[in-house]
Amino acid sequence: MLVPRQALRSIQEIASPIRVAIFGSTGSIGKSALEVIASQRGRFEVVALVANRSADLLHAQALQFRPRFVGLGEAEALKKFRALPSTGSQIVGETEVHSLAALPEVDVVVAAIVGAAGLRCVETALCSGKKVALANKESLVTAGPLVTQAMQGSGAQLLPVDSEHSAIFQALQGAGEQEVSELTLTASGGPFWRLASSELDQVTPAQAVKHPRWSMGAKISVDSASMMNKALELIEAHWLFGLKPDRIKVLLHPQSIVHSLVNFIDGSQLAQLSVPDMKGPIAFAMAYPHGRLPGVMQGLDLAKIGNLEFFELDSKRFPAVDLARQCLAVGPAASAVFNMANEAAVGAFLAGRMKFTAITPFVERMLSEIQFEFPASFEGLHAVLAQVTKQIESRL
């Protein structure tokens, strides 16, 4: 298991604020992390905020939270930010941005940059022995063995922020590893899970980004609709919790109230439930190993919800999850291709250049056409991934 196994300590025991750097602070997860921090006076301190290109929002966040550092990935955005009134923060740009994850005055790095682009800050944070609240599942999907290696001896901790993996992490507190028989990742099913194959064929980008339960970015909404999100999560769960792919199940649960379950050897299951609100998982990860923080989410009234439904996933209409299991059987290079091919395909779909139902078959084709030997270092991986991306783009 990559996730830590410690007894939880009381939140009352936090002597000085937990110092946080947020990568992707202007995205959905980043904004939720700042909401948690704002609502928990004195418990957190924002040391660094990093965005890609949303200069205006980052500027507003910097004025509110007064971080010592702000970072911007894009050169244009950096220029724009510099033209705005000073926030008092030191400004860091482009290639240096990920170095903020290694700052000695940072305790927790929230890694919330979407896609393989988020890998560099995760890598830097882990090598610097930080706690990493990981919302970027692509780090584990593309670089599982390297992440594992980077953590060894560095003192780093990986804390899941995905609601499913956080649910499992929460349900595992106090349990022994040998007591776990299976993990069950729940899937809302996205907007299309009831559609027939012929209807799926006609799905538009506008329909795909409208998730019925979670308000998320475009990429992850499409992944959710295609079950690619669950496929990536299965690979992520494999790395985080150390279970073989056939012991990680997927269960459709349209209400998104049960965020995942742990199945134990005695036939019992523990489930984590809440309203769909990322503030819960984010707070649990940021505060760890201090326990739960008060009032992070609205309470859950099950009588009001009334009904929780569960369905089997139809792997004929949604073959992505099975494909992920196959990738894990082949090896880490396959998982990396899986992720990069999906990123490219989603881009093509959102641009109107690929049908929704072509996404998974395209990924499958890339898996058979592109193989490489998995590199022994992050540097090696970045080089290979750049090359793989080119190969994939040329096949779109």
Next chain:
Amino acid sequence: MLVPRQALRSIQEIASPIRVAIFGSTGSIGKSALEVIASQRGRFEVVALVANRSADLLHAQALQFRPRFVGLGEAEALKKFRALPSTGSQIVGETEVHSLAALPEVDVVVAAIVGAAGLRCVETALCSGKKVALANKESLVTAGPLVTQAMQGSGAQLLPVDSEHSAIFQALQGAGEQEVSELTLTASGGPFWRLASSELDQVTPAQAVKHPRWSMGAKISVDSASMMNKALELIEAHWLFGLKPDRIKVLLHPQSIVHSLVNFIDGSQLAQLSVPDMKGPIAFAMAYPHGRLPGVMQGLDLAKIGNLEFFELDSKRFPAVDLARQCLAVGPAASAVFNMANEAAVGAFLAGRMKFTAITPFVERMLSEIQFEFPASFEGLHAVLAQVTKQIESRL
């Protein structure tokens, strides 16, 4: 909290078998406990089996499990048992029976005698510093303060066997006390929860003992139908987990798959789920602090179940739970009267001498008519309870 707070140890670490005494071995819980023991070769050893009057079944159990001691509560049954071929066990009768709970060679006492009659063995076991797997909720309802007192300094541990309390105990593993905001006891609702008040009026004993989900004894089936079972469980949960009555909620859940939930301060909930099978809670309690045992229950397939429903409890038709909260506000003597009055009323209902809808009003009337100062010792309590029972019987 009366329940222990220890880190779970692996079941592999059990060096020598856990030595068990079962009080009520011929009842529903006792039989399930023996099923668990039979299925877990080498992990348990049966030292003593105690029944009230089922001499034949106790004899068969003694032949199978070869306990050093057998006990029988009723004189007639004792005579009958003695007339059967020797099982090699030493036979103990009537008033001495509860002394088996103090045997030095016993690690765990399974307290599965129904009703206030089960109190003596619990008392003996706790004063002797045993682990007590508690299926007898009446012990805590009638004697909460004395049970708490008996545990202090004795090294005894109280481990819940009721499926609801076991669910909460399981969900609390690894959690800090200050993280808990509420407990939610689920209730199947029994056979009648959809009936109108006028229909409830006509309910017969035969209908009341047919529980839709659990196969249980007559008394507890009637309690389940009247919600008295949930009322008693609320009082039990108050003692076990140390929460105020207004922080213990009841939620109707007809499928009996979610056995209860813990609500945390962050808005998150943890639920324990399984098929309805008492072997799960019994095994968890008997093995504690060693973790879960393999294959105790059939696994749970949520996709097959499909649907979990939750409803608010209508406290107008089923006022028992509110009455229990009032009892806790008044004090421990009220809880004792509550239990004794219910036992008497259920007896009268099963004998056809009381209407189903008269049970709770009768209990309420007894609460207003019978008060006493809660005694400082178990001896004192037994004397008072005998007197209270007479008073109640005379008012039936």
